[in-house]
Amino acid sequence: MTDSTEVLVIGGGYAGVMAADRLTRRDDVRVRLINPRPVFVERIRLHQLAGGTHDALVDYRRVLSPGVQLVVDTVTRIDAAARSVTLADGETLRYDYLVYAVGSGSADPRVPGAAEHAYPIAGLEDAQRLRPVLDAAPAGAPVTVVGAGPTGIETAAELAGTGATVTLAGDVLGPYLHPRGRRSVARRLAELGVTVLDGPGATVTAVTGDTVRLRDGRELPSSVTIWTAGFGVPDLAARSGLSTDPLGRLRTDETLTSVDDPRIVAAGDSAAPSDLPYRMSCQAAMQLGPQAAGTVLSRIAGQQPAPAEVGFAGQCLSLGRRAGLFQVARRTDTATGLHLGGRPGAGLKELICRGIIWQLAYESRHPGARSWWARNDQRSRMLAQR
Template sequence: MAENTEVIVIGGGYAGVMAANRLTRRPDVSVTLVNPRPSFVERIRLHQLVGGSDDAVVEYADVLGRGIRLLVDTVTGIDAAARRVTLASGGTAAYDYLVYAVGSGSADPGVPGAAEFAYPINSLEEAQRLRPVLAAAPATAAVTVVGAGPTGIETAAELAEQGRAVTLVCGGLLGPYLHARGRRSVARRLAGLGVTVVDGPGTKVTAVTRDAVRLADGRELPSGVSVWTAGFGVPDLAVRSGLSTDAVGRLLTDETLTSVDDDRIVAAGDSAAPSDLPLRMSCQAAVPLGARAADTVLSRIAGERPAPLNAVFAGQCISLGRRAGIFQFARRHDVALGLHIGGRPGATLKEFICRGIVKHLAGEAREPGSYGLHRVSGGAKRRELLAAAPAQSAGTDALRAAKLPR
């Protein structure tokens, strides 16, 4: 009888769920998903949770394969030599292969007063903490949203649509990823909702107090509720476990998403740094990375050579309240084009995409191996970037050769 292979997936987000589901393609693979929450969180809807239009939660029974063991716990350490993880509950769990998909969360603001007086919303618990604070605040209270990436824009629009007096502090450019045409479209919508956009030089936040936000140019903006959406960070699990990471803490891997330290550890999602050239943190990257990570593990079990990463982007979608949105088209290597879909059609497309992501996960749960978007051609630009950095690639290869178990 064939020996069973134990695979532990750390993290039950977009990448982790996709990887766990796909791994069940082999009947001789047992999959354990370790996640600190009993439900799947739709992170791309957390701004809706804050605004009260969605709870941003889906039951794992709806997106996770029936044969997968869900362990509601937190991994506190990885012992690569022993192939064992330590759990917050006090136990341990052994693995033959490990998928590292711990995701991302709020970064340390590094700004005086921000940790004490501003509310981040990059996790379910953070968004749930902010919701009653907003509900208790007077309708006329000034709300300041710091950070003009997708989360900041979406949160500002969501709250302004409810009649809140919202100021969006960009710290520079509004929607840095967007093409100038898309940026103008977003600015018009925000203006129509009554959002005050504070952008340009001098708009970085230097301090947050109980009732104000201070900017580098000396301005002080009154703020009854301050929301912090600037920047992402990754858990320090890999660093604490002695694994090689990039400067941010993402696990360093080769182009098959295999750790440079150990070919039994594969990374996916926001916490992966393939060839030290990580992809943009997004569910658009996380889902195909989860599929690729699973395929790498399955290839190794089968004694086959894993296929390299083939990262392809379509663009970026941003909701602008419940009645408008924008889909910013991009080149396959994730550079914005001058084409976008805005207004109500943009909102419809954004909602279609949000629902579609859950459908992709559920579809893979029902029929493991059915997802195929990670195999869409278009990784030429990434190969160019890798070829342009031979010293970096050589260093990664040498590190992997030196550290892989023999």
């Protein structure tokens, strides 16, 4: 009887769960998923948690294969030479292969007063802390959402839908969107009563307990300030002496293998393949997770791993509970002039949110039965030109 191959997956988000489930294709692989929480977090619903319309939690039994052991803890260090990780409780776990899928969170705002007075919303605990603060705010109290990307737009719309007085401040409203899609979002936000401040002068330069200061000198009253501008990644890889890009993502080749160690593979927001990382998104994570697992399984089988392939369909936004927008994109992640808005857009966004959980559950029951990605030929050309 051969010994089992020990594989640790760090991070129980979209990429980590997909990777862990795909790894169960081999009976001689022991898979352990290390995650700080005992439940799966639907990060794409955290704005709903803040607005009080969803708890954004899913039981791991719905999405995680019975063949995966869940370890509820936090990894504090990776020792690549010893092939081991140290947990917060002091325990050491050894591995033959490691999947690094720690995800992303709020970036350091580096704006005076933001860390002390603004509330991030990128993680479960962030949204849970914010919810009672919003509940306690007086009716009509001004709420400022900083950052006009997808998280900021969805948060502003969700809170305005509950009757809050919301201002959204950022350089560009929906920077990913095609101008047609951007105009559609702007109209919906106006219908909800959201005041949108964009352009260079709308950059936030300081935050206090009751104000937000903009670059052009304006000072906005703000009882609750929510920070959605930018994402960062945990510094675990850097602290462990592994090569990372400037944002802290683990540097890998196109098979998602660490440039430092063939036993370490990355997936999701925390991966930087060929220093051309994909957009931080659930869409990319759902594709990279199983492909990271495929790289590990190929190495176990003594085969050459295939390069990862990620294709995009677009970006989906909820604009309150009654409207949404699906921005159609090319596989290269470039927005087109096509979009679906209004109630159909809201219906499609909800269908996608539910469909992602269905995909995770399907993978847990039928690992490897389906692939969820498409080829991006532009990336191949970019790599060839280097």
